[in-house]
Amino acid sequence: MKKVAVKLGIDSEDLASCVSCGLCLPHCPTYRVTQEESASPRGRIALMRQAESTGLIDQTFVDFMDACIQCRGCETACPAGVPFGSMMETTREALTQQTSYQSWWRRWGYRVLGCPNILTIGSRALAVLQRLKLLPSKLALPKIPLMQAPLVPSGEDVWLFTGCVMDVWMRDTHRATQRVIEAAGAGVRFPDKKAACCGALHVHAGLGEEARRLARRTMSAFPGDAPILVDSAGCGAQMKEYGHLLNTSDAHKFSQRVLDVHEWLVNHLDELPAAHANPPRIAIQDPCHLRHVQQAHDPVRVVLARYADPVILDDEGLCCGAGGAYSALYPDTAAAVRERKIESINRAQVHEVASANPGCLLHLQAGGVRVRHPLEIVDDLMRKDI
Amino acid sequence: MVPPSADKPLLDDLQTLLGDRARAEDFELGLYGKDGSVLEGRPAIVCLPINSEEVRCIVNICGDHKRPFIARGSGTGLSGGAVPVGDPVVIATAKMNRIIEVDLDNRIAWVEPGVLNLDLSTQLKGLGFHFAPDPSSQQVCSIGGNVANNSGGPHCLAYGVTSAHVAAIEVVLPDGSITVLGDLTAEPSGYDLRGLFIGSEGTMGVATKIAVRLTQNPPEVRTLLLDFSDVRDGAAAVSAIIAQGLIPAALEMMDHRAIEVVEAFVNAGYPTEADAVLLVELDGLAGGVENGVEVVRRVAEAHHVGEVRLAADEAERALLWKGRKNAFGAVARIKPDYYLHDTVVPRGKLVEVLEKVYRIADAHNLIAINVFHAGDGNLHPILAYDSREPGVLERVHAAGRAIITASIEAGGVLSGEHGIGLEKRDYMGMLFTEHDMATQDLVREAFDPEGLANPLKILPSGSRCSDSFGQHVPEGAWV
Numbered sequence: 006m007k008k009v010a011v012k013l014g015i016d017s018e019d020l021a022s023c024v025s026c027g028l029c030l031p032h033c034p035t036y037r038v039t040q041e042e043s044a045s046p047r048g049r050i051a052l053m054r055q056a057e058s059t060g061l062i063d064q065t066f067v068d069f070m071d072a073c074i075q076c077r078g079c080e081t082a083c084p085a086g087v088p089f090g091s092m093m094e095t096t097r098e099a100l101t102q103q104t105s106y107q108s109w110w111r112r113w114g115y116r117v118l119g120c121p122n123i124l125t126i127g128s129r130a131l132a133v134l135q136r137l138k139l140l141p142s143k144l145a146l147p148k149i150p151l152m153q154a155p156l157v158p159s160g161e162d163v164w165l166f167t168g169c170v171m172d173v174w175m176r177d178t179h180r181a182t183q184r185v186i187e188a189a190g191a192g193v194r195f196p197d198k199k200a201a202c203c204g205a206l207h208v209h210a211g212l213g214e215e216a217r218r219l220a221r222r223t224m225s226a227f228p229g230d231a232p233i234l235v236d237s238a239g240c241g242a243q244m245k246e247y248g249h250l251l252n253t254s255d256a257h258k259f260s261q262r263v264l265d266v267h268e269w270l271v272n273h274l275d276e277l278p279a280a281h282a283n284p285p286r287i288a289i290q291d292p293c294h295l296r297h298v299q300q301a302h303d304p305v306r307v308v309l310a311r312y313a314d315p316v317i318l319d320d321e322g323l324c325c326g327a328g329g330a331y332s333a334l335y336p337d338t339a340a341a342v343r344e345r346k347i348e349s350i351n352r353a354q355v356h357e358v359a360s361a362n363p364g365c366l367l368h369l370q371a372g373g374v375r376v377r378h379p380l381e382i383v384d385d386l387m388r389k390d391i
Numbered sequence: 392m393v394p395p396s397a398d399k400p401l402l403d404d405l406q407t408l409l410g411d412r413a414r415a416e417d418f419e420l421g422l423y424g425k426d427g428s429v430l431e432g433r434p435a436i437v438c439l440p441i442n443s444e445e446v447r448c449i450v451n452i453c454g455d456h457k458r459p460f461i462a463r464g465s466g467t468g469l470s471g472g473a474v475p476v477g478d479p480v481v482i483a484t485a486k487m488n489r490i491i492e493v494d495l496d497n498r499i500a501w502v503e504p505g506v507l508n509l510d511l512s513t514q515l516k517g518l519g520f521h522f523a524p525d526p527s528s529q530q531v532c533s534i535g536g537n538v539a540n541n542s543g544g545p546h547c548l549a550y551g552v553t554s555a556h557v558a559a560i561e562v563v564l565p566d567g568s569i570t571v572l573g574d575l576t577a578e579p580s581g582y583d584l585r586g587l588f589i590g591s592e593g594t595m596g597v598a599t600k601i602a603v604r605l606t607q608n609p610p611e612v613r614t615l616l617l618d619f620s621d622v623r624d625g626a627a628a629v630s631a632i633i634a635q636g637l638i639p640a641a642l643e644m645m646d647h648r649a650i651e652v653v654e655a656f657v658n659a660g661y662p663t664e665a666d667a668v669l670l671v672e673l674d675g676l677a678g679g680v681e682n683g684v685e686v687v688r689r690v691a692e693a694h695h696v697g698e699v700r701l702a703a704d705e706a707e708r709a710l711l712w713k714g715r716k717n718a719f720g721a722v723a724r725i726k727p728d729y730y731l732h733d734t735v736v737p738r739g740k741l742v743e744v745l746e747k748v749y750r751i752a753d754a755h756n757l758i759a760i761n762v763f764h765a766g767d768g769n770l771h772p773i774l775a776y777d778s779r780e781p782g783v784l785e786r787v788h789a790a791g792r793a794i795i796t797a798s799i800e801a802g803g804v805l806s807g808e809h810g811i812g813l814e815k816r817d818y819m820g821m822l823f824t825e826h827d828m829a830t831q832d833l834v835r836e837a838f839d840p841e842g843l844a845n846p847l848k849i850l851p852s853g854s855r856c857s858d859s860f861g862q863h864v865p866e867g868a869w870v
């Protein structure tokens with residue numbers, strides 16, 4: 006196979022920090038479904054070492070790197086503290102810059118995420134096609150809204166970040182989040198179109214320049230110092246990393262204002278309506294970017310526990326296979342990973358699942374799981390009469 | 392990549408059998424060159440079979456081409472057992488990961504070799520059983536690897552190592568035939584070939600199915616963490632606990648540096664200022680366990696224990712164990728490489744040998760970290776280093792040899808549970824005479840006359856005249 010020269014530029018300390026113990030393997034979704042070393046964190050790190058030491062890569066290297074979901078389950082599992090996520094991001098950015106890694110159509114797709122007008126028009130077109138039953142059912146898309154009423158601000162205590170695809174397809178989730186925040190006594194304001202996309206998928210794809218542009222633009226949409234609440238785990242994780250991404254004091258300050266909405270709610274629980282006598286059993290699916298990146302999965306349990314009986318899944322936070330754009334690019338692997346999650350959900354014997362990330366929600370729904378955002382569930386339960 | 396021309400006909404045959412599960416891509420071969428040790432080799436071809444029949448055919452094809460083969464489980468071995476030397480075909484068992492049958496009446500489960508140790512116990516949890524050998528790597532190591540290395544683990548103090556928990560093994564022998572060693576009865580007749588195979592590190596063939604014995608989950612479990620301001624008190628307490636006639640389910644020790652790195656990973660409240668901790672687990676019927684807790688407490692107090700912490704619930708217990716079981720990996724927080732020994736010394740000599748280990752490390756300007764199965768005297772001195780420092784490997788080897796010498800002088804042995812593999816092969820002469828080793832070689836030859844099954848492992852080259860491979864651990868194998 007043809008080799009080309011590449012310099013990945015991964016920090017050599019980071020690269021050396023993996024001791025090849027393999028303890029991360031069972032926590033890696035792609036290893037779990039393939040049992041192949043090339044689809045494991047240990048294998049991917051060894052590949053990065055090979056590439057760095059020879060300065061050469063070939064197509065197999067690119068394929069192996071591209072097949073990582075970037076769930077970062079390996080980071081939580083790794084006793085040596087190997088910073089896998091940033092090593093993979095560095096690798097992808099180097100591949101994007103130095104090779105033809107990201108095809109024009111992929112680049113175009115990512116670009117659209119930052120353009121709310123095109124996204125809305127595109128989504129409406131999809132909604133029409135969907136209603137005319139002209140979309141292939143194997144795309145497994147949710148019911149796409151045709152028209153959506155705008156979100157109405159209610160004060161200036163906290164910001165609620167709205168995002169790209171989530172705002173176009175799942176604005177009702179934002180409305181539920183807003184109601185819960187308001188019930189906790191705070192007024193909510195929304196950013197303007199400059200905060201159209203957090204840039205998470207761009208970082209994962211190695212489109213660093215575009216990601217940094219989107220980060221700067223997003224930051225400019227949140228003046229003042231009110232907390233910035235996020236109800237999408239993937240976006241929250243990304244916005245908390247702006248400091249690292251841009252490395253300016255403004256970016257660090259901005260990142261410190263970012264909270265997953267559940268992190269904010271745990272400190273305002275007492276203001277919410279009283280709890281119920283017979284809480285329903287709800288399983289919690291921890292989105293990877295909440296559990297492995299933000300380490301903020303506990304607050305979801307605490308908030309949900311006020312109205313429900315949360316059940317922890319027995320798979321130690323193994324990824325569900327959504328992975329941002331991953332489920333679209335690797336539908337077979339994504340579905341095989343999801344199958345493990347569904348087995349774990351079945352063992353939990355619940356009627357409903359809560360997931361605090363839009364990507365996971367859509368992916369699990371497409372697999373036939375009854376799942377909603379935790380705050381949609383809370384919003385429902387807290388308004389019910391006891 | 393086009394394989395070297397010598398490999399082409401072999402690869403063609405293997406691909407005819409396995410399709411794209413026989414691989415020779417440059418980048419991929421590199422991924423099957425290492426295990427958890429510091430050695431590295433390179434396979435000629437990697438095969439990923441999915442059943443016994445495929446393994447049998449692979450071994451036959453290797454025989455036809457006179458090419459060595461080497462079984463690989465999860466690649467967590469710590470002695471280079473799965474490191475390919477001599478251009479072999481790697482037979483990776485990871486895809487053979489089905490639990491074939493669970494027979495609760497006979498308390499046996501038939502599993503494929505690639506089943507991960509902890510996965511089996513997790514699957515059995517609802518039934519009230521588990522697979523007792525629990526290496527610290529249990530979340531990832533394969534049962535085939537456990538069998539090949541006769542692995543142990545913290546709970547093997549009371550329950551015994553892998554060989555006590557395997558009834559029978561289906562094996563593809565090096566001549567390409569398939570057979571079952573051992574049977575499901577309590578007292579099999581004839582030679583115990585099953586026992587011979589367990590611990591043979593892949594040099595007598597490839598295990599393709601394993602009948603493991605299932606152990607009932609204990610009704611009651613208590614876990615204690617004892618901290619000591621002097622490692623000598625901790626070590627003396629170990630002997631004293633056992634001298635009371637108590638056999639804890641597990642009795643583990645960690646020294647100061649180990650505690651620090653482990654706590655940095657798990658945040659379990661390990662006392663980072665202590666010189667040593669003991670993690671003691673008691674299981675069985677409630678009355679006996681409570682009594683055991685009191686015995687341990689009394690002995691610990693007599694040995695100047697700081698705090699006696701009793702895990703309050705399953706979550707706390709799991710967290711303490713998570714710390715212990717991740718200790719080796721966590722060492723990388725100090726230095727990126729480690730070289731780990733596995734000697735066993737009489738319990739009464741623990742303090743003496745531990746002190747020597749620290750002195751040896753100091754003398755070679757290295758960091759020694761100790762985290763080990765204290766109950767059975769199985770030391771795991773870890774020498775932490777950075778392989779990028781020039782000249783450091785020589786110091787590591789010299790210190791390693793000195794540690795082994797000290798252990799053997801104290802009446803100990805070379806390896807408790809990690810196997811000899813490639814790494815400790817050249818130390819065999821420190822424990823065995825030429826004659827001993829030549830006899831062991833005859834046994835091996837009876838299974839593998841052509842010398843194709845995981846060659847160059849366990850026995851130093853030269854102990855058998857027909858050995859045509861290199862003389863030492865190959866140049867460049869140490870990384």
Ligand SMILES: Cc1cc2nc3c(=O)[nH]c(=O)nc-3n(C[C@H](O)[C@H](O)[C@H](O)COP(=O)(O)OP(=O)(O)OC[C@H]3O[C@@H](n4cnc5c(N)ncnc54)[C@H](O)[C@@H]3O)c2cc1C
Nearest residue numbers: 464465466467468472527533535536539542543593598808
């Ligand atoms: C963090 C860490 C902690 C550890 N803790 C312990 C511990 O507490 N106790 C302990 O005993 N060990 C421990 N080990 C060592 C290691 O995990 C065990 O030796 C384990 O049993 C190896 O299993 P594996 O599947 O990784 O085998 P591999 O490393 O892949 O192979 C090991 C040997 O088995 C052979 N082999 C593998 N599969 C087969 C098969 N199907 N048929 C024939 N031969 C085969 C290989 O050729 C090789 O010689 C630890 C390792 C690590 C990294």
Ligand code: SF4
Nearest residue numbers: 023024026027029083
């Ligand atoms: S990434 Fe961490 S857990 Fe995985 S092999 Fe490397 S050191 Fe071990």
Ligand code: SF4
Nearest residue numbers: 033073074076077079
């Ligand atoms: S990020 Fe996820 S998919 Fe990628 S190597 Fe780590 S655990 Fe595996």
